[in-house]
Amino acid sequence: MKLGFLTACLPDRSLPEIAVWAVAQGYEALEVAAWPDLGARPFTATHLDVAGFGDREAEQTRELFESHGLxxxxxxxxxxxxxxxxxxxxAVNAHVAACIDAAALLGCPTVGTFVGRHPGRSxxxxxxExxxxxxxxxxxxxxxxxxxxxENCVMEGWHPDGYPGNLAYSPELWEWxxxxxxxxxxxxxxxxxxxIDPVEALRPYVDKIPHAQAKDVQLFPDRRNRYGWPGKTVAREDPWDVGWWRYRVPGLGDVDWRAVVDTLYEGGFDGVLSVEHEDPVWGGTEDKIHTGLQVAHRTLRPLIVA
Incomplete structure (x- = not known):
């Protein structure tokens, strides 16, 4: 198992700059953001432009990773x-196809996306469909x-009522x-x-997980008593503000990382555990994002066999 992070948290930095910083912090891998240019849309970045990606671009990218041992x-x-x-x-389907083609040229084993959902259909x-x-x-x-x-992200902000907007949120849907x-x-x-218990849900399916992400979550059950599971409804100006939980970097939330990593090992996982930084406390500035990634590294690195 190797420890990496998703580069989308540093949208204003180039991939070479991120690679240098990652190695200096002890990270071993990068999950590279490959969105098309979507302007200021949060949690997206274009660190690899897969449109028109060819042999020359692939060679340059491979050399970048090889030179840094990433x-x-x-x-x-x-x-x-x-x-x-x-x-x-x-357009989304076509860009996924372009990512697949670029990954093949790079010898990259996986491409990550969402199933998604049409919110007007069951x-x-x-x-x-x-x-x-x-x-x-x-x-x-x-x-x-x-x-x-x-990724089994719920994407509740894609649904007008805060219901799942990405149909991959449960083991039942994983099997589908x-x-x-x-x-x-x-x-x-x-x-x-x-x-859903994240350890018990993980245990039967490790052989179907070639890549894993490390993001934590902090719950506020007293607020859930007011809003219920789907979150705020009457006063939800931000579709992503559910009101009773928030994402954190590993070590600052409620996930039992020792149990998660141990279960991955027990199931034979030997891929990359990639930190996905969406922590609002350690976000907003590049310095804070760097600190969040350092906190995640300090949390997870001792759990991963060298």
Whole structure:
């Protein structure tokens, strides 16, 4: 197992700059943000431009990682593959395909994305549609030796009522994903606030997890007593402000990281555990983000066998 982080938390830094900093802090891998240019949209970045990505760009990127002794664990483009607007959906699907092609050129084992959801349709209707949407993407990935991985993030802000906007939030849905050739990018933080034990949920599926993310979550149960599980409704100006929990860097929330890492090892996981930094306390400035990544490293590094 290696320890890395998702580069999206540092959108204003170049990939070479991030690589230098990561090595200096003791990180061993990078999960590289590969969104198209979406302006100021939060938690996205373009550290690898996969549009028109060719042999020359692949060689330069491989040389960057080799020169710093880093592993490129995954290309990250987490967006709604079932977007209700047909043009937007087509653009998202096409960019996933471009990420797959770039990963193949780089020898990168995985590409991460979301299933997504059409919020005006039922879960079952969405699943049937997703089987059609993902069939060519799964085939493309398989032909190129790449695994398409889905993070189990709930994406509640994509639904007008705060319900799941990404249909990958439970083991029941993971099994559906596996049945159509998708893999899991396991992140325990989402399971905790959903009321699912992240260790017991993980245990049966480690062999379907080629990549994992490390994000923590801090719960405020007294506030949940007011809002209920879906969070704020009457006064929810920010679709992502549920009101009773928040993401943290590993070590500052409620996830039992010793149990999570031990269960990954017990199940035979030998991939990359990638810190996904979305902590509002250690965010907002680059210095704070760096500190958050250092806290995560101090938390997780002692748990990973050298």
């Amino acid at each position: 592993t490129l664990s995954s290309l990250a483009f987490y967006d709604n593959n079932l977007h209700p607007d047909p043009d937007e959906r087509a 879960v079952v209707e969405n699943l049937r 997703a089987e059609k949407v993902f069939a060519p993407l799964v085939d493309r990935a398989g032909e190129r030796g790449v695994k398409l991985i889905i 994903m596996f049945s159509i050739g998708l893999y899991l990018n396991y992140d325990p933080s989402h399971l905790v606030w959903m009321g």
